Amino acid sequence: MIGNQLIDQYARNITDEKQHSVLNGSAAGTEKRYQVLHKDFENPDELRKLAASIKDHTLHHLGDYLAKAEQALVSRGVNVHFAATGDDAKQTILSILQGHGVTALTKAKSMAAEEIHLNPFLIENGIECLESDLGEFIIQLDDDIPSHIVKPIIHKNRREIAKTFLREGIAADYNDDPETITRRARVHLREKYMQAQAGITGANFVCADTGRMLLVTNEGNSRFGMAPSNVHIALVGIEKLIPREKDLSVFLNLLGRSATGQQLTVYTEFINGPKSANQPDGPEHMHVVFMDNGRTDVLASNCKEILRCIRCGACQNVCPVYRQASGHAYRSTYGGPVGAVLSPLLFGDRFPELADLPKASSLCGACNEVCPVDIPIPDLLLRLRDKAHREHIHSPAAIPMAPFATLATSPSLWRTAMTMSKAMNHLPIHVAPIKPLQDWLGQRTLPESHGGDFRKWYKARKADQ
Numbered sequence: 001m002i003g004n005q006l007i008d009q010y011a012r013n014i015t016d017e018k019q020h021s022v023l024n025g026s027a028a029g030t031e032k033r034y035q036v037l038h039k040d041f042e043n044p045d046e047l048r049k050l051a052a053s054i055k056d057h058t059l060h061h062l063g064d065y066l067a068k069a070e071q072a073l074v075s076r077g078v079n080v081h082f083a084a085t086g087d088d089a090k091q092t093i094l095s096i097l098q099g100h101g102v103t104a105l106t107k108a109k110s111m112a113a114e115e116i117h118l119n120p121f122l123i124e125n126g127i128e129c130l131e132s133d134l135g136e137f138i139i140q141l142d143d144d145i146p147s148h149i150v151k152p153i154i155h156k157n158r159r160e161i162a163k164t165f166l167r168e169g170i171a172a173d174y175n176d177d178p179e180t181i182t183r184r185a186r187v188h189l190r191e192k193y194m195q196a197q198a199g200i201t202g203a204n205f206v207c208a209d210t211g212r213m214l215l216v217t218n219e220g221n222s223r224f225g226m227a228p229s230n231v232h233i234a235l236v237g238i239e240k241l242i243p244r245e246k247d248l249s250v251f252l253n254l255l256g257r258s259a260t261g262q263q264l265t266v267y268t269e270f271i272n273g274p275k276s277a278n279q280p281d282g283p284e285h286m287h288v289v290f291m292d293n294g295r296t297d298v299l300a301s302n303c304k305e306i307l308r309c310i311r312c313g314a315c316q317n318v319c320p321v322y323r324q325a326s327g328h329a330y331r332s333t334y335g336g337p338v339g340a341v342l343s344p345l346l347f348g349d350r351f352p353e354l355a356d357l358p359k360a361s362s363l364c365g366a367c368n369e370v371c372p373v374d375i376p377i378p379d380l381l382l383r384l385r386d387k388a389h390r391e392h393i394h395s396p397a398a399i400p401m402a403p404f405a406t407l408a409t410s411p412s413l414w415r416t417a418m419t420m421s422k423a424m425n426h427l428p429i430h431v432a433p434i435k436p437l438q439d440w441l442g443q444r445t446l447p448e449s450h451g452g453d454f455r456k457w458y459k460a461r462k463a464d465q
Helices: 007-013 016-040 044-060 062-075 086-099 111-115 118-124 134-141 158-167 178-195 221-226 245-260 295-299 304-308 314-318 320-325 336-346 348-354 366-370 377-390 402-408 411-426 435-441 454-464
Strands: 079-083 104-107 128-131 198-201 205-207 213-217 231-237 267-271 285-291
Touching: 007 320, 016 245, 016 314, 016 320, 044 062, 044 245, 044 304, 062 079, 062 205, 062 285, 079 086, 086 118, 086 231, 086 285, 104 118, 104 178, 104 221, 111 118, 111 231, 118 128, 128 134, 134 158, 134 178, 158 178, 178 221, 198 221, 205 245, 213 221, 213 245, 221 267, 295 304, 295 336, 304 336, 304 377, 314 336, 314 366, 320 336, 336 348, 336 366, 336 377, 366 377, 402 411, 411 454
Parallel strands: 079 285, 104 128, 104 198, 198 231, 231 285
Antiparallel strands: 205 213, 213 267
């Protein structure tokens, strides 16, 4: 499990092996996204802005669309529940499972379930809960947590996974061939699917007009989980609604390309409700749990645009800070740029503890450039930094910026500082008398100063003219 150290402290201690895995995995995703998106669309920005406008419209009328979605789902035979908090969602799901006599289930990948720590809660209450996504399955075996929204084990390599399988008895011998690892996991999970009495999934989108729910996976594990089970429970964040089924053409074109560089995710499932009379298998009972868990608070904030997020992970892949630190450094379910905004807001009572996350950014803007729903993440990070400043929350080793502001807005002081700047190359500044400055310099190496000559050059040039 991950400790509670600040993001820069975690990044300094990350192993070379883990950093190499994260860097390679994220860089490859960014390159594939760019190639596919720009090959297929002459102007991808138009599509991104359309997706953003659809999500903004939905969020602005979220209450209406929730009511509409509930009515449509109920008409399809789905039981609809609303959970104000994560604890409410867990208790609701537990009650459903106990009501159906479920003691064992399989679970498809769900960030909402990770957000509320659903697995350990169900296990503590006597229900066997097995992750069926390959990455999440490995995370569960290692008692680890995901480090990426789409690729939960981006921080692991095949050698580590092979050792896990050998340790857990899933493999009789060590073999780090990816195909062999996958085949062994498949054999193990197939048996578990047949034993499970229920399947839990998330949802990528819920269409308010028809009540259809959409799941996208690359392994088909959600299909395996639902086919032999009697009960299907979908845990859905309220922001996952879209107004119309026809809007899926926009989001599906963006999601696969942004997440994994695919034109379309391998398995795209339209869930219409519980099994109908003419279907040979599938769950006879379907429950959808719409979860708030802080989302309405985010919607009321000046960072509501973050709720556009469709969980593609593109911003994580491109972020230079994420690549160096990995998702675990963010101390929350959501890592990378999206997590640096969403986590301090979603877990509002933890804002002082997570206030360093918005500062873990160079504000280069790459996250906004790749976001399929055009979330202005750098702007939101600045708003959260301002929130921390207004609430007098200061990260350790942060130095006050007021002295620099005075220096930068006084021409005479600035000229003097630039003239003296080269002297800094010969002074032992690491033993600065001011403790905040000592702490700050203890984590940074200042480059050699080459400044101070521009004014002299400009004055001489002006005299020559």
